[in-house]
């Protein structure tokens with residue numbers, strides 16, 4: 001009987017995202033406050049008869065990516081089902097730890113997408129993380145690894161795949177420094193009410209590198225503020241998010257402390273976003289709305 005292993009990883013929003021200057025390697029150091037959302041990517045790894053790792057993809061019914069598809073805004077062909085797919089790369093990185101390459105196994109990776117694609121919510125990163133977890137479990141179950149790789153090793157393997165992949169492995173609430181990969185988990189004490197998020201998927205996607213490029217160019221022209229000298233997530237924001245006080249009392253302060261340096265460049269590349277933000281903010285149930293990461297998904301916090 002063929003073995004099948006399923007794993008999930010969450011999409012994310014950045015409640016705080018301060019971006020430092022462009023570095024010589026093309027990346028930026030950041031101060032990020034990541035929050036996992038309850039939209040999960042699912043990767044199922046199944047044994048097949050053919051050598052190599054094949055891939056397939058479906059859309060979770062009723063998910064934000066299904067809404068994106070209804071809007072005509074998600075073209076599945078933008079997700080490459082080849083060796084560049086983040087799920088494939090995540091699986092291959094873990095296989096390497098067992099001294100194996102994709103040609104040495106007969107597997108299919110099925111990706112069930114739920115997080116909007118190219119929406120600034122880390123869906124591809126979540127696929128990478130879920131595939132890493134599934135492969136880790138598969139290799140241990142089939143004796144190719146004597147035991148599962150420890151979580152810290154998975155985190156190390158995750159960074160070269162993308163700045164957001166380590167957080168997709170960790171989940172929860174966490175501060176990300178370095179390029180967003182150096183994580184410090186922020187545990188939510190028992191009884192603390194978590195934020196409730198909603199999302200407005202956009203009719204188009206935005207490329208993450210293009211938004212960072214627009215930020216750099218705009219900073220040079222004086223269009224956007226210069227980078228902070230000291231990249232830090234405000235302690236007050238963390239303290240308020242983890243405080244036992246009722247959420248309704250904490251929401252005004254939380255809202256006033258949200259920040260995203262990529263919002264202005266995303267708006268500049270996609271001016272229609274301004275209207276989406278304005279319409280979302282008018283809803284009486286919405287406390288705060290903001291561009292998620294590099295956009296263009298608009299995230300909101302409900303009361």
Ligand SMILES: C[C@@](CO)(OP(=O)(O)O)[C@H](O)COP(=O)(O)OP(=O)(O)OC[C@H]1O[C@@H](n2ccc(N)nc2=O)[C@H](O)[C@@H]1O
Pocket residue numbers: 014017026027028029030032119120121122123125161162163164165178179180208209212262292293294295
């Ligand atoms: C902006 C954020 C916020 O969480 O995500 P999204 O909102 O796009 O999902 C992340 O920083 C994106 O993470 P991820 O999508 O994994 O980025 P990567 O694949 O590593 O990088 C794509 C490109 O973004 C730019 N990049 C990314 C991260 C970073 N700290 N500095 C950068 O300059 C670089 O140009 C890089 O080549």
Ligand SMILES: Nc1ncnc2c1ncn2[C@@H]1O[C@H](COP(=O)(O)OP(=O)(O)O)[C@@H](O)[C@H]1O
Pocket residue numbers: 078079080084085086087111116117118119120121122123124125127128206208294295
């Ligand atoms: N498994 C994957 N799912 C989605 N996109 C992927 C995947 N692997 C590679 N990509 C590429 O990464 C791009 C953006 O990925 P995604 O994670 O959806 O957006 P964002 O970086 O805005 O959070 C896609 O347009 C696609 O070309």
